[in-house]
């Protein structure tokens with residue numbers, strides 16, 4: 377036992393920037409687009425694992441798929457907790473599935489999400505998917521300049537339909553706009569350096585009237601928005617007498633399952649529903665917008681996708697989720713878009729339990745915050761040569777069938793892997809297939825119809841997405857018999 381302790385004590389931490397006395401690496405931790413800095417540091421320290429510490433908090437960044445699999449998948453019981461982020465607790469996010477500690481409550485949440493969002497039950501939601509994709513096409517046809525807002529509404533409409541049985545149609549729907557606002561406040565609070573209380577949790581106890589205590593009021597205002605997002609769609613579902621007959625949503629199934637309701641159960645359903653709602657609100661649209669960016673840049677990809685649609689579906693109906701397995705090229709685009717622009721480039725931080733982890737000759741201390749740098753993993757030149765290029769073919773065999781690189785890294789790792797990944801995949805795929813069947817996406821044009829350069833910046837947020845950009849969206853001339861506006 378003594379020999380083992382000595383051995384452990386001799387094991388070093390993984391490489392990383394040299395810490396300062398007392399504060400560790402607090403001054404070096406990158407404040408913006410940290411995924412790029414961590415990728416660069418991986419090269420500088422010639423290591424796929426990076427270790428830092430800041431004010432007593434240990435931080436491990438994983439830059440390679442192999443290490444993420446070893447540490448987060450294989451050692452999941454030791455690495456599936458979440459760090460506490462004080463400002464999020466104060467804003468009312470503490471019961472969100474994505475942030476709660478690893479344990480009994482989390483398991484209950486995940487079970488419910490699994491029952492409602494696993495691959496083999498998604499077919500139940502085909503009517504919602506078909507309806508929402510049709511509405512998306514109508515909006516694209518009527519007002520193509522607003523394509524960014526249409527994509528946002530589409531992503532939310534699918535989730536709200538499947539989770540609450542709520543029929544979100546209008547772009548100015550108040551439930552949707554308020555939820556969007558609440559989420560925006562949440563992601564601002566997560567920006568590094570946004571609130572000192574995230575770095576120094578004890579500041580939570582300074583009174584609101586004290587200099588620097590202004591975050592209390594900000595957090596209280598945001599909490600109201602969070603609670604509205606959590607409760608308003610649930611309460612509407614509860615009051616809607618016809619819901620049980622017309623919807624197979626998560627909430628309606630629970631409301632009308634005929635079982636006696638146990639104390640506290642309703643809160644769990646509210647939390648799970650709002651976790652799914654909030655988790656999909658930004659991520660799905662971010663992926664759709666990156667896709668539009670990529671299609672506008674690559675007419676040859678669009679042409680091949682359209683040819684596949686015509687070959688498999690024809691020109692007299694729109695693609696449906698049932699067509700997905702027959703379309704390897706579209707599937708390759710879906711995989712490539714999430715590789716090229718993963719919407720959550722640093723994933724959601726995990727935290728290790730109170731046990732030390734010995735790995736590759738290093739010692740990872742208990743309670744270490746673990747960041748999976750999905751960005752670095754998707755830039756691995758050995759796996760993805762010319763990684764900055766958008767090239768769906770990298771997911772295809774020479775005969776056009778899909779290769780076996782089917783793990784979508786963008787959904788994260790281990791037991792905390794995205795609980796909505798099958799739904800997100802279906803929603804993004806269907807939007808892509810329907811948009812490609814009906815529209816041509818191109819670079820923006822000036823008043824005389826000349827093509828302009830397409831410039832797209834991606835935002836510097838935990839969920840990154842294209843900042844507002846312009847492109848040209850026109851109905852296909854070769855629309856055939858596809859009369860979806862009828």
Ligand code: HEM
Pocket residue numbers: 473474475486489493535651652653655656657659660663718719720723724725726748786787788789790791792793794795796797799800801804
């Ligand atoms: C393209 C769209 C999406 C992407 C890229 C994405 C990505 C992610 C990532 C990276 C995580 C953290 C994984 C980890 O900790 O290692 C996550 C967690 C989560 N996602 Fe998604 N997500 C997407 C859409 C959705 C949708 C549509 C839903 C719900 C219907 C959803 C529900 C969740 C939930 C509940 C968690 C928390 C899981 C937990 O902590 O146990 N996501 N997602």
